[in-house]
Structures are given as C-alpha cells and as structure tokens.
Amino acid sequence: MKRNRDDGKRMIRRFSRLRIFEHWGIVLSTLILFATGLSQRFWHLDFSQWLILKMGGIDNVRWIHRYAGVFFSFELILNVATAVAGVVRGRWSPSMFITRKDFTDAVENMKYYFGLDDHPAKCDRYDYMEKFEYWTILMGGFLMILTGTVLWFPILVTKILPGEIIPAAKALHSNEALLIFLINALWHIINAVFGPEVFPLDTSIFTGYISRERMAREHPVELARLEEVVPAEPPAVGSDHPAESPVATSGASG
Template identity: 25%
Template sequence: MAEKILEDKGLVIRHSLVELIEHWAIALSGLILVVTGFFQMPTANRYYIASIPGLAWSGDFFTTLKMHYVASVIFVVAAFFHVVFHGMRGEKGLMPKKGDMKTSIAVIKSFFGKGEEPPFHKYLPEQRLAYAGMAVIIVLLILSGLVKTYKNIYAPDMSLAVVLTATWVHNIAFILFFLAFFAHMAAIILKPNRPMIRAIFTGAVRLDYARHRHPLWMAELEGKAETTTEQQTPLVSADAEDAEEDTANTQAMQTTQEETPAGTEAATPGETMTKEDQINLERK
C-alpha cells in the first residue's frame, strides 16, 4: 500500500498516510503533554510565564490538567493503534536488529568524516534503536499516566507505594521523553539525514536519495514489484513541494556525495538528479 517507487516523479513513497497521521498525532499531542506536564509543577506563576499575554492558562492547574488529559487521549489512542495495526500487519522495519548498536556507532562516526556509511535498509540502525528507546519511554509514560488518571478519578486513597511508583516513573520518563525529543531533532538537523525530513511531511523521499543511501530497501522494493510509472495517488504531489526545501535537499544531497567516497555506483543517480530536473518534472 505504502511503499512505492514513482519513477516519473523521481520519488519513493516511504510512509503511508496512516503512518504520517500516527507520527504527527504522537508528536503534536506529545508536545502538548510535555508543556502541560511541565506546568503541573508550580512553575508558570513563579517564572512569570502566566503573566505573558495569552499564557494566563499556564498558571491554572485545573486547566492544564484538562489539556493534559485531552492530549493524552490522542497520544494513547495513537500509541495503541500503532502497536496493534502494525503488529497485525507484521511490519517490523523499525524493530532493532542484531548489530544495530555497532553499526550505529560506525554511522555516527561517518557523520564526522570517519569511515564510510554502510548501505541502509529503509531505516538507519540508529533509527531502529531510537524507535525502541522511544517505545520504552512511551510505554512507561502511558502506563504510569493511566495509574495516575485512575487515582485522580476513582481512587485517591490507592496504595501509596503504587502512587509513588507511578509518579516517579512518570516524572523520570517525562525527562527522558524530553531528552529523546531533542535527540530526535538533533538527528534530523544532521545533513545526511535531511533528505528524510520531507518524508515525514509528504510521505516521500527523492528516488536518487533512496537509491544512494537506502539501496537495501530499494533492492527489496524493486525485487518485490516492478517499478511503477503509472499515476499513483501520492500523499502530496511533487508540485506542492516547497522550493526552499528542495534547495536544502539538493544541497544536502551534494554534501552527502562529497562525504561518500566517489566512484561508488550508488552515488551516480544522485548526480543526475538536480534541481533543474525536478523543475522539469514539475512542469510536466
């Protein structure tokens, strides 16, 4: 359904619409949860945050709790949907594999010019590890949050040991979630990873990028089905792309080329795909 090579558009669909919705549901509700969770500590009034016009709500614990609940509904539904939906479909592309830790270190070294990047599958080994790490954090947050919610409504006098455990698991996982979010942002700022950014907005990455950096994934796609040139309904058509983003991607691509030892076959398609070509594509 999702992954598909669109040769004529020079794109590969990397994420389905469902996956994009899952990601953004978790991301946006997660951000609201971080902010409203932070305001559960008496910080907004002390630090004059509530004095900023438009932020008066931040100082009202009952309001921020309501917001926290609403965002939780989205967050928890998305998380459980994710597990069941992809679990039943047998999609395990993000599950860590043996040797991911070692490969990740090699990849990170390559970002700093030491050694070369190994060929990737759909996901980088560090993406798989980050996924597992984030999954653990989210599981801790959700389980402890559910206990706290139940306590708030039905059982304020539940066992103190249970409440204290849930509270501290929630608080520590909150810090980890925050750190993981920053690590996530740091990872996409790295130049070699930037061509992937568009995928989380549009669902697609550039074909030349994928061929160059994710040859194992492409081999699988090309082996499974014939490259399709027929008009599919991509999530966002090439026309809708931001010109700025294109420039950034092209630059990123060029940098990637420079960093990768020249002469490898995988590098060739990248050279052929210039911004001009893209514009030509769009004109069609």
C-alpha cells in the same frame, strides 16, 4: 510507487497516508503534553505561570493534559496494533526489530566517521538510530500511560495496590516525561531539522516521499529490494565493456 519532482529528481514512496496521519497525531498530542506537563513540573518559572494562566488555570491545564494523554495512548496502541497485524498477515516485515546487524552498522558508521572506512554502513528500511529512538519513545510512552493512569485514579489504584505506588508513579511520570522531551529535542529534532542531509526539514514523513538519491545513500538495502536488483552478468568473452548492474543504470537515469 515512484514519481518525478519538478527538479527532475526521482521520488520513492516511503510512508503511507496512515503513517503520515499517525505522525501528525503524535506531534500534536506530544506538544500539548509537553506544554501542559512541563509547566506543572516547573511551575515556579515565570513562563510556566504565564502559560498556566493563558490556559485558564491549573485545573484546565490538568484536564487538557489528561485528554491529550488519552489521545496519545490511542495513537500508541494504534501504532502497535497495525504493526502486529501487518506482520501477522505477512504484509510487512518486522523491520523495526533490533537485530545483530544494527550493532555492526553502528560500528561501521563509527569507523566511517573517524575516517577508518571509506563508506558508511548499508542500512535497511530503518537504521539503528531510528530504531533506538522508536523503541525509547515506545517503551517510555507505555510507562507514561501506566503512571499517568495511576495518578489520574489514585483512590481506585490504592484499593488494589499499596499507597507508596502514588509517589513512585509521580516520580516516574515526571522524570520519564523529561527524558522523552530531551530525546525529541536533542535527537529527533536535530536529525530531522538540522541534519546536513535534510536541512531545513526532513519532509519525507509529511509528504510520504523520499528522493531516490537520498534513499540510495541512507537505505541502500531497502532500495535494492524495492528495485529487485540482481547481480550484474559477467562481461562476455572479448567484450571491452563490463555489464551494467541495474543499480548503476537506475542511478544514472535518476
């Protein structure tokens, strides 16, 4: 689906309403989990103590953290379930799987950044950085769910597993939370907010639309597939002008 913006730029639908809603849910639940979880980890800091008191004390903080964790778990399971269902039904391609091309794209981009190549890698729907971030948070999220469940029901868990599982789960839960926080703060937010191509904010996940110009630059393989680009016809004999390709024609009009 395409539309024109007020400034004349052509916009292409990139994310569905479900993905937009899903992203908002992840954002809100993650912010609550960070606030309630990190304030417990760094309880000795003045800001943490102030935040805990503002939320009604440590017991309230723990319950808010648990309920936010339940909502986050639902979001994560929903994401995986809809993705699997879409692939099985043939509606979606498994575009988030890491392939050999992602490694070659990373090498090509490194060459481009160091001036050894004149163009960046031609990426599909998701580039290797987006895939790395997604799988890191997805795997980390499931680890958080598992360890959080152990810490929520320690007596029940130790009826089945040895008691050493509790301190191990506590260490994993706390350290993985810090890792996910750093990935979000240093990787995702910097790329989505302070990246030179999107500053002051990448709005595509909030509106669902991306400009054709940006898509041609960052996801040219997907754009070519959406526009069903075919190779240009060879010029006719005696013609002074080469045949135009659909990409060039479309780009000129946008």
